[in-house]
Amino acid sequence: MHTLNTSEAQLTHATRAQKLLHRQASAALRTSIGLMVGALLIAMVH
Secondary structure: OHHHHHHHHHHHHHHHHHHHHHHHHHHHHHHHHHHHHHHHHHHHHO
């Protein structure tokens, strides 16, 4: 019973960490895409 609760808590924590990581990754991806698009626009204007 106690072991099950511990593993369940670890699983919940891992899922939460994974969600946080995913959010950070998507934010970083969006930022890099924004930078690339910005660089392309600047290159086209010049």
